[in-house]
Amino acid sequence: MAFARTCSVALVGVEGVLVEVQADLEPGIATFTLVGLPDKSLVESRDRVRAAMVNSGAEWPQKKLTVGLSPASVPKGGSGFDLAVACAVLGAAEAIDPRVIANLMMIGELGLDGRVRSVRGVLPAVLAAAEAGYREVVVPEDAVPEAALVPDVSVLGVRSLRQLIAVLRDEPVPDEEPLPGTRGQSAAGTSMFLPAGTGLGPPEAGERPPDMADVVGQPRARYALEVAAAGGHHLFLTGPPGVGKTMLAERLPGLLPPLTQRESLEVTAVHSVAGVLPETRPLISTAPYCAPHHSATMPSIVGGGNGVPRPGAVSLAHRGVLFLDEAPEFSGKVLDALRQPLESGHVVVARSAGMVRLPAKFALILAANPCPCGRHSLVGAACECPPSLVRRYQARLSGPLLDRVDLRVAVERVSRAELAQAVTTSEDSATVAERVVTARERAAHRYVDTPWRTNSEVPGHELRTLWPLPGEVMSQAERDLERGLLSARGLDRVLRVAWTIADLTGRDRPGSQEVARALHLRTGVERGVPAEVTS
DSSP states (O other), rough: EEEEEEEEEETTTEEEEEEEEEEEEEEEOOEEEEEESSSSSHHHHHHHHHHHHHHOOOOOOOOOEEEEETTSSSOOOOSSHHHHHHHHHHHHHTTHHHHHHHOOOOOEEEOSSSBOOOOOOOHHHHHHHHTTOEEEEEEEEEEEGHHHHHHHHHEEEESBHHHOOOHHTTTOOOOOOOOOSOOTTTTTTTOOOOOOBOOOOOOOOOOOOOOGGGGSSOOOHHHHHHHHHHHHHOOEOOOOSSSSSSHHTTTSSGGGGOOOOOHHHHHHHHHHHHHHHOTTOOOSOOEEEEOOOTTTHHOOOOOOSSOOOOOOOHHHHSSSSEETTTGGGHHHHHTTTTTHHHHSSSSEEETTEEEEEEEEOEEEEEESSSSSSSOOOTTTTOOOOOOOHHHHHHHHSSSHHHHTOOEEEEOOOOHHHHHHHHHHOOOOOHHHHHHHHHHHHHHHHHTTEEEEEEOGGGHHHHHHHHHHOOTTTTTTHHHHHHHHHHHHHHHHHHHHHHHHHHHHHSSSSSSHHHHHHHHHHHHOOOSSSSSSOOO
């Protein structure tokens, strides 16, 4: 009996599960059996692996071949196991030394000609292998920058199975032409593993992001955007068409600080599993921005699909911004599905193939017109919508969803005077971002011994007990609670916003003025204190 084993990784959501690929050869009729709960695409690997080995100059064993994927209880799918299956078969046939591949993690799809193609989820796969103690991984050459983001792991990038066989046999590595449409970087001719990565990616290709200096007027909306960025709060913008709601939302990512190394790996892993990781940016270091169309379905927003669920828009916006323009036009079920991730920072998707937990900690921005025609409540605008239609339109955003939104701002039309002064009075994003970073540093210092880093993450009970405020400071908010203008959840969110405003103004703790501003930003009712703060 001939036996060999190597390692690959199965993806469950955005997490990797280590899979041992075992190959066993026994005398008998030449058959190829694949066991271990494979899906259709993985069962097809039998034909891909056989053709790739033969076309790479290796001899296919004429014996009874059984390939097992362990643990057998974990669903496995995709073509990423091809490379590991081929090497396990070669090891069992003693075409390569089985001891050489026993401590390697391999991921990659094989073409019939033996070329190695990249697959989704390379980064989370390498992360899972590193956590399990593997220090050498083999990936398609095009995925080397992504795999090298994981520290303390040596990465070998190959273009073909023929190259990998030569490396494992310690023979000269043949040159191969890169696949059409790939970057074809310098792995050809490599006969050893690249040094262990430092966990840092190359600098991003700089594109000028949308700037706050482009926004004319709107002092209250600009200030609400700054508060949302400083505290990680959710924002609802309402107003007639053309006043700048979308323009404001697009500028929020530019106010957010760069992602930490841990956050960058989280975000990059999600985008890698979803298959949307840019080739030129193997590491995402800035806050992502996701703005799905209002015709988006439930699986495209919260995650799902056939088999094991894949990340949706809420996960692609993890550690960044999810913008829903024309929010009332979205399906009511889709909007209400956001209630779970808004509270917990993750979404749990259950399907027949399994249940996955996907990260979804994002800042939500909703934008809506006041009515279908957009002219409701405007003086001289001649709104043609009957009152019943206006009520139905506004009711598409349910109360439980809006109760989870911290800031609600009415965006007004820009006057001619504001347009004339825009060139000299508008702050740019860099200036606002400096204040945001300072406010976040104050909050991080306050929460240094806790699992939280921004005010929006702190539970209301902990905020009231660990950092209590005098009774007179919260008296206005408590009166609104008694009058039914605020729910208990709304009171906690007002308190969080007040702490963010205090961080922006450099105060150690919020006072009555900060609470009044927070109430104004949530309810729209004047409290004697203007909501906007000029620079």
